[in-house]
Amino acid sequence: MRVVLSTYGSRGDVQPLAGLAVKLRELGAEVRVCAPPDEEFAQRLAAVGVEMVPVGESVRALASGASSPTVDFPTRVARLVGQFHEAVAAAAEPGGAVVATGLFPAVAGAQAAAERVGARFTYVALQPTMLPSPHHxxxxxxxxxxxxxxxxxxxxxxxxxGTMNALFREQVNAHRASVGLAEVENVRDHVFTDRPWLATDPLLGPWRQPAEREVVQTGAWLLSDDRPLPADLSAFLAAGEPPVYVGFGSMPLHGAPDAGPVAIEAVRALGRRIVLAQGWANLAPVDGGDDCFAVGEVNQQALFTRVAAVVHHGGAGTTTAAAVAGAPQVVVPQIVDQPYWADRVAALGIGAAHDGPAPTVDSLSAALEQVLAPEVGARAAAFAGEIRTDGTAVAARLLVDAAG
Incomplete structure (x- = not known):
């Protein structure tokens, strides 16, 4: 059985597919991942032995502004639909499976490819707010x-x-017609299907009832990481009290360009040390102080168990990783689903939601002081034991069983 996993997005979109790919291979499936051509994605997939098919432009270059779009929005939509249709159709097989997430045009291209090839198609949302519901x-x-x-x-x-039709239907239907598929009236529901999957933890990101749509919630898709922490980072961690981790992942932080220096000052104001993750915003220490340690790509699963708190942007992956590690969180949400995760962290009592995407020293210090309270740490530690970690196993078994 061949399974094609498809996404166009940041690391938070690619890594869950890598986790699923590992479990599918353990069950004997042949797996390919269609994803953006960024080197960091290729390296992560190669590290777990998963074949990657590069599709489209570098997401990091587009997000950071290093590669400015030279065409208008409708043309970009049409291009993504066509690129992912071509890649997924070439990789899929009749009777196999296609699983897609990420930007809508890329999902639409993958869905059309599955339909044309004769493969089963599953749309997966990585956050509840992507799916129609009376609750959000x-x-x-x-x-x-x-x-x-x-x-x-x-x-x-x-x-x-109507919004989705206005933005995407013309380009999606034009491509469908070009490959011999029927046009669709409601492009959103056709692509999302009437039985989408939701890859979030049922406690951290629940699918609330009652709801009109049948949603299969598998649990979060986690990629096990056994990489050791670098020796110099381990030495820094051992040299004093647990530091505060600050990192904004795949967010370039165009709207908060001073977030790094602000975070460093806010953490220092509380007498804490800092682990500063560079990320796509290229955060860097502001001086040579020995209380601040900068890291690049690192095993978050191991690191988060050794920090006092995690300050981050509120991506689904980072939110889940911090929750699994039992680390109190301060979420500084930037876009799309991140305000949802900030609200969930606050509602569960495992951290705080920062008000807005651009922190000040005072606002971030106040949020950190709140989550560093012993009762928040105790709640975060207790909640860690309640989170399911079998989401990829559940999803892989569903796909394999459906093949008969």
């Missing part, structure tokens, strides 16, 4: 704001059908 609002595209008088969640999701 749909994501608002900057170019397609919702009417201010429209506040009911069900009505907003109905309105969202």
């Amino acid at each position: 609002r749909p994501f608002e595209f900057p170019s397609q704001p919702y009417p201010p008088e429209l506040t009911d969640h069900r009505e907003l999701w109905e309105f969202n059908i």
